[in-house]
Amino acid sequence: MTTPASPISVHVWSDIACPWCYIGKRRFERAVEQFGGEVTVEYHSFELAPDTPVDFEGSEVDFLSRHKGMPKAQVAQMLEHVTELAAAEGLDYDFDAVRHTKTLLAHQALHHAKAEGKQLELVERLFAAYFEEGRHTGRAEELTALAAEVGLDPEKLGEALGAGTHAEAVQQDIDTARRYGIQGVPFYVIEGKYGISGAQSSETFASALRRVTEERAQNPEPSQSPARGAAPAGARR
Amino acid sequence: MSPAPGTPEGAATPEHTERSNTPEAPETAVASRPLPPGPEGFQLLGDETAGYCADGACVLPGVGEPGPAEGRPTD
Numbered sequence: 001m002t003t004p005a006s007p008i009s010v011h012v013w014s015d016i017a018c019p020w021c022y023i024g025k026r027r028f029e030r031a032v033e034q035f036g037g038e039v040t041v042e043y044h045s046f047e048l049a050p051d052t053p054v055d056f057e058g059s060e061v062d063f064l065s066r067h068k069g070m071p072k073a074q075v076a077q078m079l080e081h082v083t084e085l086a087a088a089e090g091l092d093y094d095f096d097a098v099r100h101t102k103t104l105l106a107h108q109a110l111h112h113a114k115a116e117g118k119q120l121e122l123v124e125r126l127f128a129a130y131f132e133e134g135r136h137t138g139r140a141e142e143l144t145a146l147a148a149e150v151g152l153d154p155e156k157l158g159e160a161l162g163a164g165t166h167a168e169a170v171q172q173d174i175d176t177a178r179r180y181g182i183q184g185v186p187f188y189v190i191e192g193k194y195g196i197s198g199a200q201s202s203e204t205f206a207s208a209l210r211r212v213t214e215e216r217a218q219n220p221e222p223s224q225s226p227a228r229g230a231a232p233a234g235a236r237r
Numbered sequence: 238m239s240p241a242p243g244t245p246e247g248a249a250t251p252e253h254t255e256r257s258n259t260p261e262a263p264e265t266a267v268a269s270r271p272l273p274p275g276p277e278g279f280q281l282l283g284d285e286t287a288g289y290c291a292d293g294a295c296v297l298p299g300v301g302e303p304g305p306a307e308g309r310p311t312d
Contacts, residue, residue: 015290019288019290021290048290048291049293051293064294067293067294068294081297082297085288180279183291184289184290185290185291187289194279194282195279197283197287197289198287198289199288204283207282211282
């Protein structure tokens with residue numbers, strides 16, 4: 001039974017290769033601080049570019065210019081713009097160092113981390129590794145090393161990645177996103193009721209959290225299940 | 238500027254109101270202007286100025302300039 005005192009559930013569809021997802025993460029975190037109440041956050045998989053090779057040879061500019069057929073100079077200018085916006089959130093994006101790669105294994109690692117109660121820690125670590133440190137997050141050995149940094153057993157994760165233990169869970173997330181009609185990330189589902197698309201402002205996120213609280217106070221009845229079909233709340237912030 | 242991700246070329250911009258035949262659909266939508274693409278069945282909050290990524294590329298709607306690259310529907 002959901003009571004006004006119970007945490008607000010937030011389900012986030014995201015990809016570690018999504019610059020707006022990391023920016024949105026910072027903004028949402030600030031919103032939770034402003035809100036002051038308890039919020040549970042669970043990340044779900046959304047593979048932005050499933051056709052990306054694990055070992056793409058080239059820079060982010062190369063990938064985007066090829067993928068989108070845009071002049072490199074234009075792509076570089078755009079990345080600079082995103083970098084500036086990230087910096088405003090305290091993030092140090094380095095697109096020159098980014099190793100563009102397939103994120104499927106990273107999503108599996110995040111599901112493993114969820115099962116181990118470390119999902120939020122690994123989400124943060126993988127975002128930083130990808131956008132700030134130029135780490136190759138498409139390889140199992142790199143993922144296990146990063147996972148170890150947040151307290152996960154690297155051998156256990158390596159076995160799970162090798163066996164594809166969480167492959168189905170990743171696919172279920174992707175299928176759920178498709179069923180919901182989610183076409184872009186980040187996408188936030190709050191209390192299975194409100195959807196927030198994109199890296200909205202902290203004020204928008206905080207307003208949504210306050211709104212849920214107010215509604216609970218007005219109608220303290222058992223709430224519907226979170227995000228129809230999505231797993232219930234995971235790690236708590 | 239390219240069409241919003243989730244909006245196929247030539248297709249109308251999706252309305253961010255909920256279908257009346259969706260059981261869980263809220264009765265009203267909060268947004269008074271177009272929003273980034275989102276699923277039906279949820280009450281969408283926020284505005285169209287938020288950046289997001291789709292199909293390996295990202296956009297910053299409202300600025301008139303795409304992000305790393307223009308977004309497209311994922312399908």
